[in-house]
Amino acid sequence: MGEKAEVVANVVAAGPLFLDVVQFGLEHAPRPGEEQWVAGGAVMAGGVANQAIACARLGLNVDVVTNVGADRAGRWVAEVLAEEGVGLAGSTRGGTQSVTVAQVLDGDRAFTTYGDGAYPDLPAGLADAAPGFVVASVDYLARNLECLKQLRGAGTVVVADTAWDPTGRWDRADLDPLAQADIFVPNAAEALAYTRAGNVREAARRLLELVPTVVVTCGGDGVVIASRPTCVLTRDHALGGPAGASAGGPGALVIELPAIDVEAKDTTGAGDSFTAGLVRALARGAKLLEAVVLGQVVAGWTVQRLGGSAAAPTRADLREWAGSGQLRWALPTDTAGPGEPSLGREPEFTGRFGPYLRIYVDEVEIVPQKSARLGAGPTDWPTIPDPAAVAAAYAGD
Incomplete structure (x- = not known):
């Protein structure tokens, strides 16, 4: 393997690199001895390239640490990355290129x-x-x-994700390296499996024992954000509880956001796109809530397409x-109880607290009328950003 170049990017993505061959429109699972012509296909860079290309397309200067x-x-694959504006500083070259064949059914x-x-x-360096x-x-x-x-x-800022555990052990000790991360972005299944929690909100809260901020992607059910009282999320407003509160303990804040209204065709790469949007907004100094919404927008675009x-x-x-x-935003069905706001009508998503932005402090759902108990007035409540406005704000050159 050759020498590594100096890394100068403002985003470094590390991971294995693949040449992906993707086939769409299978009529059924392949059978031995059968040739099946399919409706479409594509060849592309995959693995860490998914995240890196998503970042580069949003205007970030990104290098990958991988082997080509x-x-x-x-x-x-190196040519594709270069065309997309992804650098290879910090990478090595040698051996044969890893290849994945994916069939969509x-x-x-x-x-x-x-x-x-x-x-x-x-x-090094x-x-x-x-x-x-x-x-x-x-x-x-864990290696670094x-x-x-x-x-x-x-x-x-270190942003970490994880993957499905094929052993089925889901050993929480495997997450100990999160001590050197700032934000952890698992999906709902991963968060639940590692924490053995009964719901995603509790899973996110338990993960705060390991990392300052947790963002759990839940597909069509939206996103759950959890933050320690002294972290970036709680600087957005006054609902973080007393300074110095313990991880996952008094003052731990959890916010639930709805999903973007899309018809998903292929969820592969959605997590990578979400992280790219999150990082893009944070790199511009956005508050975490806005950054999460941009992540949802970028992932929402991705899942509507194949590839x-x-x-x-x-x-x-x-x-x-x-x-x-x-x-x-996707509208939920009307499940309001007596005296609760109806969920079956169009909400004012860009207004103040509404039924689609749910806020919990120490597992207690807080409503604006009770915010004074935490020393927070109505103007301290976070707004739920309009996804179209967020997308427009990051669509410039």
Whole structure:
């Protein structure tokens, strides 16, 4: 493997790199000895490229730390990344390119993969380059704890995700490396499995024992955000409880957001797109609530299309969607009880507290009339951002 270049990007994404061959429109699962012509297909860069390309299309300067095959397939993947504006500083080259074949049937995918998926540790001296963000999986954090400690000391924000545990153990000790992360972005199934919690809100709250901020993606059920009292989310408003409150304890804040109104065709890459949107907004200094909404918008665009990294939106795509009149929150069914606001009518999503932005402090749902108990007046309540306005704000050059 060759020498690594100096990393100068403001976002560094680390992970295995694949050449993805994706086939759509299968009539049924493949049978031995059968050739089946399908409705469509695509070849693209995959793995860490999904996150990196999504970041680059939103205007971020991004490098990947990975290994690129020294064969023809690897050269092609490197060309795709270069065309998308993704740098390879910090990466190595050698061996054969890992390849994944994905077949899409009934909205789900089956995979066959060749290669070892190996990729290098974070390059020495990365803290001197002071990237704004490092995005990586929890298991990768475990390999780079000392480097991450230096990076965070230099001001880098570490965003971690995880993956399905094929062993079924879901050992919470595997999440210990989150001690060197700032934000953890699991999906609902992962959060529930690791915490053994009865609901996503409680799972997010338990994860605060490990990491300052948790953002759990819940697909069509929206997003759950949890934050310790002294973290970035609680600087947005006065609902964080007393300063110095314990992790996951007194003052722990949880907010539930609805989903974006979309018809999902393929959820592959949605998590990568969500993280890209989250990082893009935070890189511009946005509050966490706005950053999460941008993540939802970017993921919402992605799931309406087929094709991994190829489905990540550009800023022009965001501009078009924002102006279409079709980018909005999904409306829940009317489940209001006696004396509660009706959920069956169009809410004023950009107004103050409404039935679609639910706020909990220490597992107690708080309503505006009770906010004085926490020393917060009505003007301290966070607004639920209009997704079209958020998309438009990040659609510029």
